[in-house]
Amino acid sequence: MSIAVVGVNHRTAPLEVRERFAHAPREVPAALARVLSAGAGGGVLLSTCNRTEFYLAEPGDAIPATVWAILTERLSEGRSASEYGYLVRDRDAVRHLYRVSAGLDSMILGESQIQGQVREAWETSRSQAGPVLHRLFQSALLVGARVRSETALAAGAASAPSAAVALAGKIFNRLAGRAALVLGAGDMAELAANCLASEGVRVTLVANRTYERARAVAEELGARALTLDEAWEHFASADIVLTSTAAPHAVVTWERVAPAIGRRGGRPLCILDLAVPRDVEPAVGQLENVFLYDIDDLQAVAANAATERHHEVPAAERIVSDEVERFWAWYGGLAAVPVLKEFRGRLDDMRAAELERALKRLAHLSPEDRAQVEQFSHALLNKFLHHPTIALKQAAQAGRGYGLLESLKKLFGLERLDDT
């Protein structure tokens, strides 16, 4: 019995390679079917933008090669997927998944999106996972939840978009229902707008130098399109302004927005300037109740959170280690079951054969006496087996059963179990 993980992640493979290995959910069953047909006892495929990993139950020596072959097919000629990847077995494989689920192996330490991705991978692969991986993924999700609730590994905003949300969240009581104005229609503005929208912020207006581009982005966000010149008036009503234009100089100047901001009646305005060079003149940030942050500020918030999160790593690793031992105890106990079953069966066959022989010699016994003798043989066997069975189960659950099981197999000729 064993467990393995074969795959690549953001530390071992560049983005260009990871992109090629990424599997859409509809591709997962076919990939796992190939691994199962090669002899694996179960499989789960976890594929995100940062990792593609096959979790395998009962992987014989040939199975990892099958996984590498599947991945290599996605590379250009002359390269092998195994150059970019890793193979981890048994306890280390369990530890690996638990660390992944807890966010300890993520590019942004402690990020919580991975928990959902682990769950999705398990659900997509459920029919092909088998009982061991089923249990492993269930426990991995619990480990992730435990780490997040018992440590501060996921506290704070450790990426620039989440820092934008955190900053706005320190000004407004609730972000849900706030109105956001987006200046610029680039990818960065769209990304940050989506991040705010996920917190319930309503992106109501998108303004851009070219109206057509503004309209395209506005349609995606369910907002109204404006030209930049029309946008200044809306500084009076928006709660959050996101700017990310490609202008070579500041477009949001004191002269343009101060009159509108003066009509806000003291309501706070959060301006997130994501552009380089900056879109917003620093003087705008001096206005009363205007909170202006640029990309450096967002990165400073993210860096602070990342530092705080690093302090939580030892506590998170302790939880992972505890849970690895817990899983391995269960798994070790699972390994003892077929050996014990065979052991019992073998001795019971011997008991039955010897009983039959003895009863032939004791033909004068009445049916009641024969039943008594048979009962005696059962009781004697159970007495003999009771202590060894308990000791083996306990040793296996404590992870110390391997030597005892091997001895048992040798002493009672149970080696054929290995062949099956």
Added chain:
Amino acid sequence: MVLVSHLLALGLYGLATAFAVAPFAGLRPAPRALTLGAPLAGAAVHVVGVAQLTPVGVAPVLSILALFLVLLQVVSERVFRASAVALFTGPLATGLVALALLIGLGPEARPVVGGGRWSLLHITISILGLALLALAFIAAALYLLQFRELKSKRFGQVFRLFPPLERLDRLNHLSLVMGFPTVTLGVLLGFGVRYAGGVPVDAAQIVWGMLTWLVLGWAVGVRVVRHWAGRRAAFASIAGFVAVVLVYLALKLAAPGTERFL
């Protein structure tokens, strides 16, 4: 019993203060059950002691004020998730109980003269109004600290652990809006006790009571009628509270003694 319950309350308030300060000292925050449980347990034993006090003299008033502050702290944390309020209320309540114990509680306190229950009601409601004014001050101070952090782009402990600006502004608003009718009722009961109940009231009590009422009325007025909010409203609350405290101290210096609150 008065002394024991106050000593127990003092210990629990001290513990609650330690829980409130710990995250700012870089320590792991205590579980919510403890940050709420310690002040609540303190308030529970404190109530037992306060119930046996005669609310006359500086020490009993300080003790009752501390109790109200702790209760308002728990409400702020539950309703506004403003656990940072405990940064002020914790040490303040601990200090007030300690001061009350130092001044001397219990046996030497005189019984309430005349007016009976009405007088008791007047004192209790007036102290509650004062506690609400103090809570408005605390919310305003927290607002200004967080405002400064956000404006100056310092993303340290205050940024992380203080509630959002808007929430602190609402807490300040609500404290003032609730405090004003409370103090008004306290003042009206005071007049009732004096003129209908025949209880002697010093000029100092009238001056300070009316001043507190006027300050709260002004702070509520500028918020509700003139729609002040944010920093300006915070400064108004702080100025009002400081004026009330300074005038009290001045009156107390003019007529020292701990046997009467004023």
